[in-house]
Amino acid sequence: MIKLYQEGVYLLNGTEIATTGEEAARQAGKAVCREEAAKGTIAYQILKAHNTSDNMEELRIRFDEMASHDITFVGIIQTARASGLERFPIPYVLTNCHNSLCAVGGTINEDDHVFGLTCAKRYGGVYVPPHQAVIHQYAREKMAACGKMILGSDSHTRYGALGTMAVGEGGPELVKQLLRKTYDIKMPQVVAVYLEGEPARGVGPQDVALAIIGATFGNGYVNNKVMEFVGPGVGKLSADFRIGIDVMTTETTCLSSIWKTDEIIREFYEIHGREEAYRQLDCDPVTYYDGMVYVDLSRIKPMLAMPFHPSNVYTIEEVVRNPREILAEVEKKAKISLDKEVDYSLQEKIVNGKLYVDQGIIAGCAGGGFENICAAADILKDRYTGADEFGLSVYPASTPIYTELVKNGAIATLMQAGAIVKTAFCGPCFGAGDTPANNGFSIRHTTRNFPNREGSKLQNGQISSVALMDARSIAATAANQGYLTAATDLDVEYRGVKYHFDSRIYDNRVFDSKGKADDTVEIRFGPNIKDWPQMPALPQNLLLKVVSEIHDPVTTTDELIPSGETSSYRSNPLRLAEFALSRKDPAYVGRAKEVQLAQKALEAGEDPAKALEEVGPVLCRIRETFGEDAAADLGIGSTIFAVKPGDGSAREQAASCQKVLGGWANIANGYATKRYRSNLINWGMLPFLTEESHEALTFKNGDYLYIPDIRDCVREKKETVKGFVIGEACREIELKLGELTDTEREIIQKGCLINYYRG
Structure with a gap:
């Protein structure tokens, strides 16, 4: 295969x-x-x-166009404004497909949309109103072109099938393009x-x-x-x-x-x-x-990715044939990610020897395409989903697609079968729509099935599961009224109807400045839209407290900053930071804030030990061991250890929330994606690597690490950094920074990308 x-x-x-x-x-x-x-x-x-x-x-790449959605564009534009933005130098499309329900947080979400519209007018961009299209479908329909390059602030920025090389990155990389800088990578x-x-x-x-x-x-x-x-x-x-x-x-x-x-x-x-x-x-x-x-x-056979990762794949055939053994495997793997916070079992989903699922979703940039939904309608023609717990929701990826599905009868077929058809919205993909019930099992043609992503809150005893499947087999399961079924097991006549795109739908509703900026337009700020707090430059010496220790094989950005209801606060750095690691390590925020008090005391010229008593003996030990100057030009902050952080979303907030709370570094055995490591760097955080096994670390949660001469190490391009675990005896550890460009080194020294552009 x-x-x-x-x-x-x-x-x-x-x-x-x-x-x-x-x-x-x-x-x-x-x-x-x-x-x-x-x-x-x-x-x-x-x-x-x-x-x-x-x-x-x-x-050093310059992109042709860029795209963001409504839980990323506010932070990006705010960062660019703080760094000297005058106008959008390339076409920049602002879509509204993540917070478009406007159901959480009072006026917060719609305030962000109004902010986006006024920015599109002032700086010369394109604004796609809520429910018109998910970000990637709009890009396919209106932006992609053969040989182009597009940068997006969403990890699923992929238009390669249409001949466009597209890259999904954290917001700071889009800021660089807005400021006429480049995307710097090795070939x-x-x-x-x-x-x-x-x-x-x-x-x-x-x-x-x-x-x-x-x-x-x-x-x-x-x-x-x-x-x-x-x-x-x-x-x-x-x-x-x-x-x-x-x-x-x-x-x-x-x-x-x-x-x-x-x-x-x-x-x-x-x-x-x-x-x-x-x-x-x-x-x-x-x-x-x-x-x-x-x-x-x-x-290739009909597949499904069982909880809790898209790579946890099986054929539907083998799951149908042997559900109990495979579910036992899934449960065993799940215990690693769930940290035994809840009792997790899928065995009750086996009914009369068959796997029963509670929910089906066909949605977003992956599932909401025209052909997927037409095929689902063909499968469900003259069939029905049943009146039990199983329910089916379908979200066409754009209003033009929705309109054509209405015209060709697919919508009527789906609704007659029992499906609910909704507007273009990314919510089910990240926990802001169609959240399953506790212990629910959902099959979805969406992009991810990470733990907690669909809305579970382990601390509240809530857990549900998502398996990824193709729309065709989801429809076949719906036709079998919730019992897992591969589409290849049904005899279906696929109509293969032709798609007709109606450009008037966008022409009549999407604001397009045609690249013309209007500096007379006043940007409208809702009360939740806040500026980034001031961030200090990298000091000569660092004292870091380890405030979280994560031993999962891979840590996703959803675990570093959860999605779902937190999305409403993406425009408010301080408010959003309260959610950092909340579903993985609920004590993290409190620990980080305690350490930050010591840094704030330093900045105010006060004794940090008065703000955080435990720092006093640590500083005494540093002075005794390394000399009085060792505690001069000092920064005090927090760090986390994770085996391999950063899989999943491009969201910069996975890094920026740590920085807002006083984080200075991550320590890892490796970084899951380039984009997460780039986010750390752009927020002035040191992307340390350690070769120590996560099972045999020489430091642990709660330890203080002293990193002397770190600013010189960054400036002088040293590959290895010497640190010390401060205790009764100061134990030496070795950290590496990995490859850094000259610009990245300057950003880290300045404290963040905003400081770098401010000069």
Whole structure:
């Protein structure tokens, strides 16, 4: 089904695979140079066209366009304003698809929307009102173009199927673009995803995506690399099918994705009235890739990702055949993430030997596409969901899609079957809509199924579970009234109706400045929209207290700053910070604040021991051991240890909330994604690495770590930093900073990106 090549490969004429240069030369009939062949990828061609440096190993990228949604654009614009923003230098689209229900926090959410509209007018942007479209569908319909690059403040910013290299990053990276700076990265490796064959009837894009995620996430095969989709199987897939696979590449932890384009993609742009956005993209006749994921589409079966990660994949067939054993495996894995906070069992979901689910959701950037919903309607035609606990909700990804589904009868079919059809909204994906009941089990064609993401609160004894599935098998399960069923098990006539895009829907409602800024427009601030607090520069010496210790194999951004109801406070740094680690380590905020009192006393010229008594003996020990000057030019703050933090969302708040609470560093064995590490750096936090096993750390929660001469270490580009665990005896530890660009070092020294741009 899927094979990973352990070494680089050559691809000849887009179809023939060679594993050595000699083999490639024989097939090509000429000498082959690996370095030159590596320049033949589509990714290399696009990156070269957007690189402003003269060095293709050290890229400085300027993007063509950007996009944000309503739980990210306020913070981004506020950061840019504090750093000198005058106008949006490139098209910047502000969508409203996350807090669009306006159901939590009084006027908070709609205040953010009004802020976005006035900013679009003042700085020259585009504003998409609530319920019009989810961020990524609007980008597909109106922004993507072959050969373009788009930067988005959402991790699922992926438009590779349409020939656009798109990257999802934390807000500070968008701020850099707004200030006419660049996105600085080393040239990423490029891995081919070679598609062959054709999917079976009833197999959908989520099935293919989950199979790829299952094969690549755990081993980091494509981590921070570009996935380039090639091979004869690409041409067997519709545009919607490709899009459905592409958006899920984020869950492999790749940097970006790109696909070869063809007449099917040309037709997509024609349908959307933008034929000029199309051009053919393909790799060179002889192209070298740093690896290859070989996928036989004909062997992909309906899949599901069981709780609590998109990589925890099984075939539906094996779950139906042996539910009790597989659920026992899931429960065993879950105990690691749930920290035994609740009794967790799925065994009660087995009814008469079958797995019963409580809820089905088809929604958002992954599931809400036209073809997915049409296929679900075809499956449910003349069937019904039943009148028991199981319920089905469907969220088309945009109003144009919704309108066409109304016209072709799909909406009526779904509603007659018992489904509820709602407006374009991302809520079910992150816990702001259709939250399951306690102990509920939900199957969803959305993007993620992390613990707590859908609304569980372990501290309150609440837990529910999400499994990811394709819309087709969700509909088949609905047709079986809640009993898990693969779409391939039903005899269905798929109509394959054609999509017609009505541009008037956006023309009549979306505000588009056409790039013209109007500085007479006053920005409207709601009472919840607050400026970032002042953040100090990096001192010469640091005293850090470890205030949280997380030993999970991977820590998600949802665990660092929960989604759901907290989203309403993303525009208020101080209020939002109160939720940091609240579902993972509820004591974290209190501990961090205690340490911050000592730092504030220092800044006021007072004795920090008066603010935090336990600091007094620690400072005495530092002076006794290292000399009186060791406590001069000192900063006092907090740090956390996590094995591998940062999987999942691009949300910068996973880092900024720690900084707002006085955090100076993270210590980790590794960072799950580049974007989380970048967020730490952009908020002036040190991304320390330790080679100590998490099971045998020489420091623990509550310990104080003294890091002398840290500012010099950062400035002088030292790879290794010496620290000390302060106790009766000061134990030396070794920390590493990893690779940092010169700009990143300056940002850390200044204390955060805002300080860096203020000078």
